[in-house]
Amino acid sequence: MPRWTNNAEKRLRNAAAELFEAHGYEAVTVTAIAERAGLTRRTFFRYFPDKREVLFPQTDEIGEAVAQAINIQPKDADAGVLVGEIITVLVRAGTVITSDRQAQRKRQTLIQSSPELRERSRTKLATTAATIESALTTRGEPDAQIIAAVAVDLLRTAYQATLEGDDNASFAEHVKRARTALRSFDSYSRLPAPVSDP
Amino acid sequence: MPRWTNNAEKRLRNAAAELFEAHGYEAVTVTAIAERAGLTRRTFFRYFPDKREVLFPQTDEIGEAVAQAINIQPKDADAGVLVGEIITVLVRAGTVITSDRQAQRKRQTLIQSSPELRERSRTKLATTAATIESALTTRGEPDAQIIAAVAVDLLRTAYQATLEGDDNASFAEHVKRARTALRSFDSYSRLPAPVSDP
DNA sequence: TTCGATGATGACACTCTGTGCTATCGTCAT
DNA sequence: ATGACGATAGCACAGAGTGTCATCATCGAA
Structure with missing residues (x-):
């Protein structure tokens, strides 16, 4: 069975949403988001080019x-x-x-x-x-x-x-x-x- | 007599403009701008809230x-x-x-x-x-x-x-x-x- | 002149973002 | 098994931006 449910991107977005809601955008660090998603800071940046983008899923x-x-x-x-x-x-x-x-x-x-x-x-x-x-x-x-x-x-x-x-x-x-x-x-x-x- | 002509802000803007023109915006570091203006990195941020702003002098x-x-x-x-x-x-x-x-x-x-x-x-x-x-x-x-x-x-x-x-x-x-x-x-x-x- | 206040700058340390590089781990086909 | 492959961890580093304290020049008042 997969390590977790493997939707790394979704997990990161959820973690970010929760933390942002709790402490505000600027107060939340990328490391915090990644850790809450059970991942690493580095992995976050493999899914999103920058911190802001985690809130803008859509392609145009x-x-x-x-x-x-x-x-x-x-x-x-x-x-x-x-x-x-x-x-x-x-x-x-x-x-x-x-x-x-x-x-x-x-x-x-x-x-x-x-x-x-x-x-x-x-x-x-x-x-x-x-x-x-x-x-x-x-x-x-x-x-x-x-x-x-x-x-x-x-x-x-x-x-x-x-x-x-x-x-x-x-x-x-x-x-x-x-x-x-x-x-x-x-x-x-x-x-x-x-x-x-x- | 004053150390230089003292227009620190103008000196920073000029230095930035010259460096940007020569090497492009991203390649130029704030430290480089400050040094060319005869100042310190820290002083740069006393005149401009961030690197981009050195190119936008106007108030609205x-x-x-x-x-x-x-x-x-x-x-x-x-x-x-x-x-x-x-x-x-x-x-x-x-x-x-x-x-x-x-x-x-x-x-x-x-x-x-x-x-x-x-x-x-x-x-x-x-x-x-x-x-x-x-x-x-x-x-x-x-x-x-x-x-x-x-x-x-x-x-x-x-x-x-x-x-x-x-x-x-x-x-x-x-x-x-x-x-x-x-x-x-x-x-x-x-x-x-x-x-x-x- | 000397003193003290003031404003600008230097110097330093620190956090955070973003990136390159390498190692490691799990999975899968053969 | 074994080897290839994709995803992730781990590490190191540069650069932006910030807080804090020290230093220095200037200037007005005693």
Whole structure:
């Protein structure tokens, strides 16, 4: 029979979660995590490139899903259609993610408690944005960067709003609300000289 | 007479810049920077909280400027007006920042060369977004978070486009283009079930 | 001038992260 | 058995960041 149940990676993640919850992220050392998992410090770093990563299991599933949806679209789809698809996928993903609000709230609280973790969280979202941007660029979309960035903003803000709200507004509703707010950016441009823009 | 010219902070920044340019960010040790500046490792950390920060001198000037512009507006200004002000200030700031393209290109190349520096760069922008969001929230704007996030996205993407482009498009033109691209987010929502949305 | 306070710097020790390298142990096919 | 192989332990090391104390220059007051 195997030494233990052998899911070293899972054991490490569980140990980390328990210790972080008890003492906070910074107070917990990698050695402590490894020992609680019955392993060695060195082994920890064979499963995770660094200490933060033990809290971010996912590969960029959302970004991949969005890229997939973009690639499926017909060649002549314009930006409006592509964005519509992006939003659809994001709403689906966001709804799934926020299904167990209590667990996500705890996780989010932990992440927000440490600058290191906040930075890593931003990096993950940046990766998602990069994935989306790449898919859009492949299709020749000239404004891929800003579109991808805003899409991820919608995901993030709706995610947080869904978790923070005591009300029962759905993720989709928060996305819709945020999209509406974007209209503020489309007003008549009152810059130095309003040249021509009927 | 003072030991040297005593601008310890400036000396450290210069030393760091020179060494980074010569050997890359990661290859340069804090000790090396300090010694080149005629100081000690320990002194370095008295001027900068960490190694990355030696490359990010600014206090959040842009965020403050935007917040200032927001606070000036009359009480009854709606989101469209506020966003207009935000854009105006961002365009001014962006134009100034991108005035010496060559220097900024070098700086940006260095930052992009290291994951640590990319993360820190994102953190700085997140700070700017937080400043703007706070100013908007103070005014009772319910969509402060998404508006602030998108505003910073405009700043960042236009900044990068301005630096990367060999053409002579201005920062303002890049912002305008990106704003136009945001219209894609305002299309009819074609989600699961189009319930009621005339 | 001398003294004492003050602020900046040096010097040292220490913890923790992250990494390379080697040895060891268990498992499995032959 | 035996040998190959994958996972883990064990060790050593560099570098980041921090706390603490000593030292030194400067400057105002007696």
